[in-house]
Amino acid sequence: MERSIFTGANLIDGEGPARRDVTVVVEGERIASVVEGPASDARPGDRVIDLAGRTLMPGLILCHFHGTFHDFTTGKAPALGLEHTPAILTLFAEQHVKLALDCGFTSVVSASCPHRIDPSIRDAIDLGLIPGPRLWAASRELCSSGDVVDAQNRLWHYELGNGGTARKADGPEGFRAAVREEIAWGADIVKLNVSGGHGVAPAGELVSMSPEELSAAAEAAHLRGKKVRAHVASRQGVLECARAGFDVIDHADRMDAECIDAILEAGSIVVPSMLYTQRFLSVMEAIDFENEAQAMTGMPRIESARQTVERVRGVREDFEYTRSIVPEAHAAGVPMVIGDDYGTAVLGQGEYAKELEFYVKDVGIAPLDVIRWATRNGAELMGRGAELGTIAEGKYADLLVVDGDPLADMACLQDGDKLLAIMKGGLLVKDQLDAFAIG
Numbered sequence: 001m002e003r004s005i006f007t008g009a010n011l012i013d014g015e016g017p018a019r020r021d022v023t024v025v026v027e028g029e030r031i032a033s034v035v036e037g038p039a040s041d042a043r044p045g046d047r048v049i050d051l052a053g054r055t056l057m058p059g060l061i062l063c064h065f066h067g068t069f070h071d072f073t074t075g076k077a078p079a080l081g082l083e084h085t086p087a088i089l090t091l092f093a094e095q096h097v098k099l100a101l102d103c104g105f106t107s108v109v110s111a112s113c114p115h116r117i118d119p120s121i122r123d124a125i126d127l128g129l130i131p132g133p134r135l136w137a138a139s140r141e142l143c144s145s146g147d148v149v150d151a152q153n154r155l156w157h158y159e160l161g162n163g164g165t166a167r168k169a170d171g172p173e174g175f176r177a178a179v180r181e182e183i184a185w186g187a188d189i190v191k192l193n194v195s196g197g198h199g200v201a202p203a204g205e206l207v208s209m210s211p212e213e214l215s216a217a218a219e220a221a222h223l224r225g226k227k228v229r230a231h232v233a234s235r236q237g238v239l240e241c242a243r244a245g246f247d248v249i250d251h252a253d254r255m256d257a258e259c260i261d262a263i264l265e266a267g268s269i270v271v272p273s274m275l276y277t278q279r280f281l282s283v284m285e286a287i288d289f290e291n292e293a294q295a296m297t298g299m300p301r302i303e304s305a306r307q308t309v310e311r312v313r314g315v316r317e318d319f320e321y322t323r324s325i326v327p328e329a330h331a332a333g334v335p336m337v338i339g340d341d342y343g344t345a346v347l348g349q350g351e352y353a354k355e356l357e358f359y360v361k362d363v364g365i366a367p368l369d370v371i372r373w374a375t376r377n378g379a380e381l382m383g384r385g386a387e388l389g390t391i392a393e394g395k396y397a398d399l400l401v402v403d404g405d406p407l408a409d410m411a412c413l414q415d416g417d418k419l420l421a422i423m424k425g426g427l428l429v430k431d432q433l434d435a436f437a438i439g
């Protein structure tokens with residue numbers, strides 16, 4: 001079998017510190033060996049690539065992704081999967097999974113989709129019909145009657161019922177049935193919208209679902225061997241999701257020390273997703289709402305200029321709070337991953353790698369830790385830590401060759417010209433390595 005041998009690599013393996021002058025051998029779809037020093041056993045037919053100090057690292061893993069989002073904004077209604085036909089949304093999703101792979105993301109975990117689009121996109125990728133990363137399909141977003149998804153983004157007089165991304169459920173049995181049905185339709189992970197807040201509005205203190213509903217949803221998913229994730233921003237909501245055994249806690253804006261203990265006990269993974277909020281604030285705080293009649297409000301509801309200013313101020317307070325608690329949670333051992341609401345008005349699809357630089361520069365997380373979030377921890381979230389996420393013998397060869405050192409400057413991951421090669425399962429989906437081939 002033909003092998004690819006990468007020598008002279010600056011190896012960032014997703015686990016330990018970087019190592020210089022490492023040789024990695026890829027055979028078939030897996031990594032055959034990782035050894036210090038030059039290649040010693042090249043055979044005829046092997047492709048030997050001398051990276052001469054360039055970086056070899058695991059393919060990145062994005063753990064909050066909405067394939068159908070395209071310039072999506074809650075300011076235009078109806079939204080949440082009703083902004084286009086299912087066919088158009090599917091075509092956007094096809095485009096965006098390809099884009100994610102082209103950006104170096106070899107695995108992507110969805111955070112909700114309308115019209116059961118994710119499972120078909122996942123299957124189309126696995127069948128080789130379209131290019132894309134390893135995709136974990138999400139359910140629709142389970143909400144409860146009258147909560148922020150049901151009532152605020154989808155005004156009652158639209159009479160939208162269960163259309164688009166939203167699916168209403170009430171009572172423990174209602175949630176159990178909804179989770180089972182979403183899994184039957186192909187979801188790998190089930191999403192619940194547990195509290196309002198995050199990004200466009202303050203977290204507040206409310207929880208939209210009862211502890212019994214949360215526990216029923218988590219149990220129903222786990223009994224079918226699937227995972228469950230929650231959009232949740234309020235302190236009480238984060239606490240109750242962790243206690244209910246949610247695998248993934250999205251946003252967690254107002255988590256505190258008690259939440260951190262509960263998260264550690266439950267073994268949940270947190271998606272801080274702060275880049276969207278930062279972008280939202282940079283746009284909204286530049287608008288003079290008191291004097292601008294046509295200002296974007298971010299939500300399809302009637303809101304006075306003063307209320308908008310108050311809302312933005314609340315989001316700013318949450319953001320500064322989250323910026324202080326995320327490093328604390330990280331230091332306490334809470335596993336974190338990257339991923340955010342790309343495809344929205346303030347944060348475009350394709351900007352994925354900017355998140356890594358953001359957590360280093362704006363939140364103060366060490367570069368090596370951010371790399372772990374974006375590789376090893378993502379694989380753990382998918383329950384595939386033994387096969388993906390790091391560079392080690394026997395794992396799938398999901399690899400990037402980077403002309404630069406992300407630990408010195410994370411921005412190099414945002415530059416397509418510096419991503420010299422992208423390998424998924426031993427296959428090079430991008431290959432600009434001919435100049436470095438020595439055999």
Ligand SMILES: [Zn+2]
Pocket residue numbers: 064066111340341
């Ligand atoms: Zn989202």
